[in-house]
Amino acid sequence: MAQLGLHTFAVAPKWDVAVMRAHREKLDTHQVRVLEIPLLDPSEINVDETRAFCEETGITPVCSLGVPAEIDVIADPDAGMAFLEPAFAVASGIGAPSLSGVTYGTIGKISGLARTQAEFDGTARFIDRAAARAKTFGLGLGIEPCNRYETHIMNTGADGRAYCEAIGADNVFIHLDTYHMNIEEASFDKGFADCGPHLGYVHLSESNRGAPGTGMIDWDAVFQALAGLGFNGITTLESMNHVHEAIASALAIWRPVADDPNDVIDNGLPYLRDAARRAGFNYTASSTCGA
Template sequence: MDIGISTFVWVSPFSTASFDVLRKAKDIGYDVIEIAVEDRELIDWVALKKACHSLGLKVTVSGAFGMDRDISSDQARVRANGLSYIIDCLEIANELESPIFGGPLYSAVGKTRLVPEAQKQQERQWCLENLHLAARRAEALGVTLALEPLNRFETDMINTVDQAIALVDEVASDRLKILLDTFHNNIEEKNIPASILKLGDRLVHVQANENDRGTPGTGHLDWLGIRDALQTIGYGGSLVIETFGAPSKELARAASIWRPLAASADELAAEGFGFLKKTFCGGEGRYSNQID
């Protein structure tokens, strides 16, 4: 199984000036670098592809969904901008040979309200209309959209695996699947391995994050149960660490990141890789507070 790491671990927003993190990821041993696209104009995409190929790093692409990229917004302009962003990122994923483009495609991060049922259904309908259009482009490009449930403190639309399945199944495209982030999953699901089994072949990407978004293996997640569930469904995608070492002000506010999540980004990257590699690719070993 390929082990990856997000550029978010080191920097936000990622740019051409941040290409040093590619070498860091490779030197640690990562197979995959996940490129977080906050501002596409900051990145020399031709140079990035060349650098990743030179290092032998595979690429996955993830999104950053601010309030102006919300395909379920009550403002038509914002919905159009959100769809345009998703399609731009699909084009980027295709160019970088990423199998997926993932994130909370359905709404803006940090959009949390208690709204009337009629409004909720209208927003869902706007979301579905745009997901259909995005999926059509994904089908043409051969890239899979990976829709990510977020916890209740970051969105009011899709929190659970059941909600994600309902939305994805309604679109009914082979190019719209589900991304599971174990940090969010830990908050919203009663049993993470059971939620993985429920997803089955809908699951195309996993962000393997600890319960506090710190270093994987230092918290209380049932990593061996997660591993066994992934093996049971025949999961063939990547495991990617996505946490935030130096979030922008907007990202920090949306994801509620107010303190360092590890002693350093480099330490988190190195120790997290060691834990995931041993747990998912090297047998029965456990780290930190995991007890046999």
């Protein structure tokens, strides 16, 4: 069965074990199986404390990031690898199975033109190199297509599949996001299906980045598509309730995405579970946090 996760931007802009401990009862109530921890600055993460928290609660950590603006992974892949290296170490250290997100470039960086073959080839070479290094840490590497206003390198599930097939690494997977899909795909069904066997992770993000059910995403269509594919991986509620300063501008987050921040978890998670149930998409039902 699939697992329902929560991006920690729903709680705070930076990972903080004490803050998450304060939310432990809420995580248990909503049967959160996974927490997505952003590694925009891996040095912020206390590895031992975080791993202990995850082991104690039974929560699976997954990690994500985007490459900072000052790094061009095509022109200077060594700089890109130097950025990813500590993130790989932290992700592995806390017990995460993967690192995903815009691992191949910078959120908010566009050329104003269509992606060139040289850009495709250079990006593919970097992803291949990053995947090989991730594998030495026992990690999968996710690549997240984003909308055309945030990148011209990878926008759709079909784009992600093209990279996966060009690279051929068995630890690379596609990380789709309903916020971006709502802009770029012809339908949720087609977007997910276009990934073929490479779909590995899904962000459940409302069209306004707030609580699911308060925007224009057709959640019945999302879960019907996932159920039809037999997807049994991790789907994570991602809301920009709070956002790390390193990417707030690139994501154009300058106003609150929810009138009441508590709504993202308290209303959003039950809303997603209800929509999944209607579609016959089954989540693991047992409690996460134990005794």
